[in-house]
Amino acid sequence: MSVTVRRAGDRGSLIELPDNAAAVRVARRLREERPDLVDVVIGHATVLVTWIDEVVDLGVIVERALVPELEIIGRSVDIPVTYDGPDLDEVARLTGLSQEEVVARHTGAVHVAAFLGFQPGFAYLTGGDELLHVPRREVPRTQVPGGTVAIAGPYSGVYPRDSPGGWRLLGSTPTAMFDPAREPPALLAPGDRVRFVAA
């Protein structure tokens, strides 16, 4: 497997990996073995690490973590959704499906949380039905309500709080994606498997 380590400033490195699963494994190993690292951030197929003082060679840890494991990382999480979003009709038109089929395909897939970003607790979920891969809106909305379930490109996601957003809105969930008072604050972590359930 090919791994490239790129510099990310004087206190960081970006490790490029073959896929997201490798990134999840490498990040977990780095967290366990290098508690002195400040941040270990999974991307689509990368891990960004940052530190305060001198960092030692990360190569050995990365190599060992790349040995594939049979162990499944992550939990299974069901997210209840009321499918009444403002873009349901447009997604049906873009995909040539009926609204019922859009809902059936969205609830029928097992999504995997690939990485978090954009907002606290916002997980980019991959593994969704390929027929539902629709482009994001050309003009993003200035306000998408927290709890909105949406799709764009290869991803599904749930907006944790009111924020601007360019994804296509399918429905909403009462599940809190992020709560600073909870431990851990984010509902989802990379590697978790997510199923949307029509409420």
Add this chain to the structure above:
Amino acid sequence: MTQLEVVRPGLLLTVQDRGRPGLAHLGVPPSGAADPDAYELGNRLVGNPPGAAALEATMDGPVLRFDRPTTVALTGATTPEVRTVERLEVGRCVGGVRTYICVRGGIEVDPVLGSRSTDLLTGLGPAPLRTGDVLEIGSTPGVVPDEPLGTVPGVRLPDTPVLRVVPGPRDDWFTAAALEMLCSEPWRVSSSSNRVGIRLEGPALERAHHDELLSEGLVTGALQVPASGEPILLLNDHPTTGGYPVIAVVRSDDLPRAGQLAPRDSVRFAIDG
């Protein structure tokens, strides 16, 4: 307990401390004082423990009223029009955009995820302060240290400060000329800059790859280049991941200077590392 009342917040007045490092994997930005050197110095001057929360004023300082005598240090951008008759009038910021108002005892607001910092991107922490807001001042007795505080660095920036950068992580996504251009031309700071990022105006940096970059982690100081080709220098409230390639990253020792760049300032970059 001492209280302070915000009589006038100025352009933007936020509570800041050392922020929320270590939570980027949850999508939580680092936040914290944009000029950490000035913030740390202010806390030392009033004898606060490291990490005590202070106020960060932006371009135009606040008017504050305290309910009893207290000790305050102003650091960061110079404020030549300070008045202290009955209330503290900080006035405009000169030679930078951010002045820290460090009060002995620190600002006591409820911490969120271990920090009292206002995060403008995500809304974590206290909202930007408004007229009439009342803040508690901590009662931990401050001890001004006996040892020398060290040389106070001059805060007035040269007319065109030079920030040192480490190329990458995606410099190979650009033409060789792009990195050269980044480090030869002076860049102008756009007025649509904030704690999330500083927009830079100048020649468009040309991409060698036109693929879409899959989202990856971002560091403070990253020079992210969107489709327009004009870089954005990410500051403390930056999103934790993004899909625009980063051509270079400002060295961490130079980030405090980046945090003082004002709209219409020019800035240069030099490769170092």
